[in-house]
Amino acid sequence: MRHDQTRAGPGGPGASAAPDAVLRIGRLTAGPGRPVVMAVINRSIDSFYTAAPTTEAAVRAAADAHAAGARIVDIGGVRAGRGPRVGVEEEIGRICPVIEAIREEIPDLVISADTYRAPVARAAVAVGADIVNDTWAGADPDLPFVAAEAGAGLVCSHTGGLDPRTDAHRSRYGLLPEDVVDDALDGVLTLAERARSVGVPPERILLDPTPDFGKNTRHSLSVLKHIGAFADHGMPVLLAISRKDFIGESVDADVPEQRLPATLAATAYAVEHGVAVIRAHDAVATVQVVDMIGAILGTAQPRRSVRGLR
Numbered sequence: 506m507r508h509d510q511t512r513a514g515p516g517g518p519g520a521s522a523a524p525d526a527v528l529r530i531g532r533l534t535a536g537p538g539r540p541v542v543m544a545v546i547n548r549s550i551d552s553f554y555t556a557a558p559t560t561e562a563a564v565r566a567a568a569d570a571h572a573a574g575a576r577i578v579d580i581g582g583v584r585a586g587r588g589p590r591v592g593v594e595e596e597i598g599r600i601c602p603v604i605e606a607i608r609e610e611i612p613d614l615v616i617s618a619d620t621y622r623a624p625v626a627r628a629a630v631a632v633g634a635d636i637v638n639d640t641w642a643g644a645d646p647d648l649p650f651v652a653a654e655a656g657a658g659l660v661c662s663h664t665g666g667l668d669p670r671t672d673a674h675r676s677r678y679g680l681l682p683e684d685v686v687d688d689a690l691d692g693v694l695t696l697a698e699r700a701r702s703v704g705v706p707p708e709r710i711l712l713d714p715t716p717d718f719g720k721n722t723r724h725s726l727s728v729l730k731h732i733g734a735f736a737d738h739g740m741p742v743l744l745a746i747s748r749k750d751f752i753g754e755s756v757d758a759d760v761p762e763q764r765l766p767a768t769l770a771a772t773a774y775a776v777e778h779g780v781a782v783i784r785a786h787d788a789v790a791t792v793q794v795v796d797m798i799g800a801i802l803g804t805a806q807p808r809r810s811v812r813g814l815r
Contacts, residue, residue, distance in 0.1 A: 528741035528781050529708040530635050530658050533576055533615050536741055537779035538804035540795055543577035543617060544570030544788045545747065548599040549584045549591070555786055563603040564610060571614050574792035579638055579784060580604055580629075581619030585718075587670055596620065597628045608633030617658075621669050623647035630655035640715065640745075641669040643696050653704035660711045660743055661696035663689040665719025673719050682723035686731045689714045690738075697740055711743040711782060712736075717750050725751035729771060736779030744775045745784035747791075769794050777802070 527536035535541040546566050547556045557563035567578045582599030583591045591599075604616050618629035621641035626648055630637070636658035639648050643661070652659040665676050665688070678685040693712040700710050712735050716725035735742045746752060747768055748761040756767040769790055772783055776798045785791035799805025 525707075525739050526736045526741050526779065526781065527708055528658070528711060530615050532613065535576070535781045537736055537781065538802065539799070540776050540781050540783060541576040542570075542574065542788055542791045542795060543579050543743070543782050543784040544573075544575035545784060545786045546570070546578050546580050546603070547584075548580065548582045548603060549588075557603075560602045560606060564606045567603075567607045567614065568611060570788040571611050573788040574796075575785075575788045577615040577617055577636070577782065578607065579617040579619050579636075580607075580634075581638075582625075583620070583670070585640060585670065586672060593622060593624050596622065596625045600625070601628050601632050604629055604634050605632040617660075621645055621648070623651050626651045627655075630657050636660065636709075636711070638743075640664075640713070640718065641667075642692060642715075643699070644669050649696075649700040649703045649705060652700065652709070656709075658709035658711060659700050659705050660713050661693045661700060662713040662715040662718065663692040664715060665692075667719045673717070673721060676719050676721060676724065678724065682721075683727045683731070685720060685724040685727055686734065689728055690734060693735070694738060697738075707740045710740045712738065712740050713743045713745060716744075716746055720751070722751040722754040725749070726755065729775065732775055732780060733778040736781070741781035742779065743782040743784060744772075744780045746771050746775070747785045747787065765790065773798055 546563050548563055550556050550558055557566050570578055580600045580603050582596040607616055615635045617636035617638045618634040619638040620626050621639050621644050623645045626637045637652050638660040640662050642664040678688045697710045714728040714735055716728055748764040752764045752767045758764045772794050776795055783791055800807050
């Protein structure tokens with residue numbers, strides 16, 4: 506199985522991180538050993554955890570995340586799961602004013618547009634988005650062209666063939682839960698090759714194995730366990746696990762509000778195993794995890810070091 510053919514990377518035994526698996530967007534560089542935090546800002550009022558109901562609230566949330574150390578913000582206008590229909594124009598109206606305002610107020614912050622629809626992505630990059638975060642695995646085949654034309658980054662995800670905004674039900678990838686890893690690798694690499702073929706460079710393609718989407722809890726845990734395999738293909742890896750259902754089921758935390766400690770534990774594992782971007786609701790806590798793992802591994806310096814020196 507391909508996910509067993511990994512090599513040790515900066516995260517230690519079992520970690521797998523190609524030295525060129527680095528994200529480069531403008532002045533931002535992120536990769537194994539020097540990951541960054543992507544803060545989640547939801548403009549959908551029915552999001553499963555937190556939402557910014559107005560443009561002003563979303564811009565404040567972005568400023569707070571930036572102050573906490575997040576280098577990317579991900580602006581979404583449609584709940585990932587089932588919910589009321591949101592049309593293209595409504596989605597554009599939810600996210601584009603936010604993107605435009607953040608671009609003006611915080612010019613050095615990288616902005617991601619969380620959308621699976623090419624018309625929305627085109628509008629988003631036109632007002633300043635740097636990344637198109639397609640969480641539905643190429644459901645709209647025009648998205649790579651939008652990213653390529655704009656010089657934007659593109660997230661390639663894996664959902665096991667689900668239609669957008671549908672929930673996993675008895676997903677099967679083989680006889681064992683770990684068989685999902687090869688399926689997810691094949692899926693994201695196929696999408697990445699298509700993106701490269703239309704002009705998106707590998708340093709702007711993020712591979713996202715997408716826990717919970719098209720997966721049960723054991724599938725998602727298998728993907729996380731083998732996350733190093735995704736970083737072994739010359740492209741940066743994004744991991745979105747913040748307060749997700751598989752986190753809650755793993756520790757018997759029924760509601761998202763109870764899932765932060767387990768999320769941070771999983772984040773530490775992911776950082777140690779070569780993830781370049783951690784998508785998170787809790788910017789302050791997640792940045793501290795990233796900084797702490799970096800300090801332990803020696804890939805980052807302590808923010809200050811005065812104990813015993815004065």
